[in-house]
Amino acid sequence: MPSSTLLGWTTRTSVSSLELNMTSPEKEEESHCLRRHNWSVQRRDALSRKYAEKVFSLLGEFNENAKEEKSSGTALAAAAAKRPAGYSVVDCGAAPGAWSQVAVQRVNSTGTDPDSPRGTLIGIDLLNIPPLDGAHFLSNHDVMDPATHAKLQELLPGGQAHVILSDMAPNASGFRDMDHERIITMCFSLIDLAGKILQPRGSLLCKYWDGILTHQLQEKLSRLFGSVRSLKPDASRKDSAERFFLARMHKK
Ligand SMILES: C[S@@+](CC[C@H](N)C(=O)[O-])C[C@H]1O[C@@H](n2cnc3c(N)ncnc32)[C@H](O)[C@@H]1O
Numbered sequence: 600m601p602s603s604t605l606l607g608w609t610t611r612t613s614v615s616s617l618e619l620n621m622t623s624p625e626k627e628e629e630s631h632c633l634r635r636h637n638w639s640v641q642r643r644d645a646l647s648r649k650y651a652e653k654v655f656s657l658l659g660e661f662n663e664n665a666k667e668e669k670s671s672g673t674a675l676a677a678a679a680a681k682r683p684a685g686y687s688v689v690d691c692g693a694a695p696g697a698w699s700q701v702a703v704q705r706v707n708s709t710g711t712d713p714d715s716p717r718g719t720l721i722g723i724d725l726l727n728i729p730p731l732d733g734a735h736f737l738s739n740h741d742v743m744d745p746a747t748h749a750k751l752q753e754l755l756p757g758g759q760a761h762v763i764l765s766d767m768a769p770n771a772s773g774f775r776d777m778d779h780e781r782i783i784t785m786c787f788s789l790i791d792l793a794g795k796i797l798q799p800r801g802s803l804l805c806k807y808w809d810g811i812l813t814h815q816l817q818e819k820l821s822r823l824f825g826s827v828r829s830l831k832p833d834a835s836r837k838d839s840a841e842r843f844f845l846a847r848m849h850k851k
Contacts, residue, residue: 651701685718687760689751689796691742691789691805692767693722699734702764709733721754723747742767743788748795759798765789765805779810779840786816786844790823799851800825808840820846 686706690699699722703709706718709732720734728736735754740747742765752758769781786805793803803824807816813829820827825848835841 651698685716687719687755688762689760690722691765692724694724694726694728696728696731698764698766699731703731703733719756721751743785748792751796755796758796760796761798761801763789763793763797763803776810779808780812782808783812783816790819793849797849799849801849803846804843806841806843809842810840820844824849
């Protein structure tokens with residue numbers, strides 16, 4: 600994965616001249632996240648989109664299935680019947696919306712490709728998420744709140760998603776262990792959400808900061824999914840504890 604094409608890390612360099620009071624890579628990542636939100640609300644920047652493309656390429660199985668569906672003619676039948684038959688993706692921690700922008704294209708939620716089934720993209724964030732064609736956003740919503748889970752069940756076709764993505768990060772305190780614990784708690788809450796809305800054989804991709812509780816999270820994911828891999832994108836800062844778990848083949 601060529602690092603020059605990946606998000607944040609390049610973006611981060613370009614804003615490093617701003618005055619910051621950072622105490623850890625996680626704190627820096629959070630500050631970066633907030634700055635990026637303000638900075639790219641008007642223009643979901645190309646670097647963020649490229650990063651999102653890379654993240655989506657991790658979801659190989661999802662992409663393969665999408666290709667198969669397209670070539671099988673199911674898509675045409677679905678389009679003809681004007682019913683939703685596409686993929687449903689939930690993007691947790693979606694603001695300002697770069698990942699969602701890529702997801703909208705991947706699931707064809709705008710219906711731009713008449714030969715593909717029309718999918719659904721729902722993004723959630725504590726912050727306001729600027730509108731995006733093809734996306735349904737739940738701004739000012741907490742992914743960890745059961746009321747948000749209930750809303751998602753209502754909004755998703757059949758109440759189910761094929762993929763849950765999470766780039767969520769808590770407000771970093773700068774204390775590595777505490778921040779690690781908080782992001783792991785978020786990941787456990789995503790597992791609860793998956794139990795409610797993720798389809799059998801569905802995928803969950805979640806960001807975490809590595810630490811003492813990683814093993815517990817991995818064990819729990821391994822009980823609930825057929826395949827679990829820990830990934831660190833090449834472009835992720837070497838001194839950052841940021842990693843992703845890609846859990847596929849949800850057992851239900
Ligand atoms: C790294 S940013 C996400 C960037 C986004 N993936 C994009 O492509 O534009 C992390 C986001 O997680 C959100 N977040 C943190 N905790 C959350 C929670 N409990 N519920 C919803 N969103 C949350 C933050 O508000 C922040 O916008």
